[in-house]
Amino acid sequence: MIQTLKTVKEYKESLIAPAIREMLDALDITRDLKPGMKVVIKPNLVMAKKPEAPVTTHPLVVKAVAEWLREQGIEDITLAESSGGPYTPEHMKRIYHVCGMDTIGDSIHLNEDCSAETVNTREGFANHSFHLITPIVKADYIINICKLKTHAMTGYSGGIKNLFGTIPGLEKPQMHYRWPEIEDFSRMLVELAETVNPNLTIIDAIDAMEGNGPTGGTSHPLNLLLASRDIWTQDYFAAGLMGLDPMEIVMIRQAVEKGLAKPDELKIVGDPVPEGLTSFKKPDSISLDFTGNVPGFLRKPFVFVASRLLKSYPQVNPKLCVGCGKCAESCPAGIIRIENKKAKFRKKGCISCFCCQEMCPKKAIYVRKAL
Ligand code: SF4
Numbered sequence: 001m002i003q004t005l006k007t008v009k010e011y012k013e014s015l016i017a018p019a020i021r022e023m024l025d026a027l028d029i030t031r032d033l034k035p036g037m038k039v040v041i042k043p044n045l046v047m048a049k050k051p052e053a054p055v056t057t058h059p060l061v062v063k064a065v066a067e068w069l070r071e072q073g074i075e076d077i078t079l080a081e082s083s084g085g086p087y088t089p090e091h092m093k094r095i096y097h098v099c100g101m102d103t104i105g106d107s108i109h110l111n112e113d114c115s116a117e118t119v120n121t122r123e124g125f126a127n128h129s130f131h132l133i134t135p136i137v138k139a140d141y142i143i144n145i146c147k148l149k150t151h152a153m154t155g156y157s158g159g160i161k162n163l164f165g166t167i168p169g170l171e172k173p174q175m176h177y178r179w180p181e182i183e184d185f186s187r188m189l190v191e192l193a194e195t196v197n198p199n200l201t202i203i204d205a206i207d208a209m210e211g212n213g214p215t216g217g218t219s220h221p222l223n224l225l226l227a228s229r230d231i232w233t234q235d236y237f238a239a240g241l242m243g244l245d246p247m248e249i250v251m252i253r254q255a256v257e258k259g260l261a262k263p264d265e266l267k268i269v270g271d272p273v274p275e276g277l278t279s280f281k282k283p284d285s286i287s288l289d290f291t292g293n294v295p296g297f298l299r300k301p302f303v304f305v306a307s308r309l310l311k312s313y314p315q316v317n318p319k320l321c322v323g324c325g326k327c328a329e330s331c332p333a334g335i336i337r338i339e340n341k342k343a344k345f346r347k348k349g350c351i352s353c354f355c356c357q358e359m360c361p362k363k364a365i366y367v368r369k370a371l
């Protein structure tokens with residue numbers, strides 16, 4: 001498996017475009033492309049944040065990929081994403097605008113068709129089908145461009161996790177409610193990534209996020225772009241660059257166990273791994289997988305007991321809360337209400353998914369440990 005890596009010191013078109021070109025040439029992506037094919041780029045636009053915040057995929061990375069595709073004769077290029085909140089044209093237009101996607105120009109079409117379609121999954125999958133945004137279903141070729149971040153629930157957010165944004169709008173919190181345990185939720189994510197099956201995954205780690213990701217953390221630049229055809233092994237590799245143990249990230253451990261991620265076969269092309277990388281600060285809520293050494297048959301009961309003892313809950317800081325209601329809108333358990341312009345949380349029923357923290361634009365939600 002070829003893993004490409006390029007050092008890019010800052011978000012500058014003159015630095016990003018040649019790096020993207022070199023990586024896509026090294027992966028021989030042109031051999032996949034055929035005239036008339038529909039190419040969909042799936043960025044991370046989890047919420048309306050300006051490009052300089054380390055939350056969303058930077059528009060210059062998307063632009064470099066779209067313009068490279070144009071040079072290869074590809075004309076049908078669509079940017080498609082379902083961010084947090086409702087999946088409507090108005091909401092997506094605002095997201096595109098704030099995240100700088102409308103500055104890319106004519107090389108890419110910004111999707112506003114907010115329909116979705118049901119896709120049956122392969123035999124043997126626990127999830128029998130997924131409801132996915134239409135451009136993903138119709139695409140001939142999918143380029144997944146994620147942002148490298150820590151994540152309050154899953155510990156890590158890279159290529160696999162980015163594909164959760166192919167589930168339309170407020171169906172995402174419903175899926176959290178359906179699979180509240182990290183083991184089940186991660187299995188769903190792995191099956192979703194197998195179903196979407198992107199042809200290429202690029203990780204924007206020029207600036208990345210540490211701490212309370214995926215939206216409330218802080219900047220931790222890695223000054224790197226990564227690209228690979230192998231979403232699984234690349235996530236294993238990228239988690240390691242953050243100083244995380246990839247086998248403690250449940251979705252990555254599951255990908256290894258399924259034979260999808262093959263870290264032993266990784267071959268780095270491009271720039272060397274920079275020396276002196278520092279470890280990322282983990283989220284306060286972190287629910288990393290500490291079951292790696294627990295025999296398989298004991299894993300489920302062990303997780304059941306440990307997760308209850310170590311459970312974290314969201315708490316609101318009333319001084320920061322402006323009563324916008326975005327947390328209540330995204331809470332799958334329906335336990336948040338807005339009273340006197342402040343969010344009020346009921347602990348009973350909370351599944352610790354941290355969708356509320358993810359969607360809070362004011363960083364007003366913090367984590368309280370049960371112990
Ligand atoms: S999303 Fe944040 S600011 Fe908005 S109501 Fe909830 S806690 Fe308050």
Ligand code: SF4
Pocket residue numbers: 314330331332333334335336345349350351352353354355356357
């Ligand atoms: S309160 Fe927050 S963490 Fe708890 S279920 Fe609702 S969204 Fe998830």
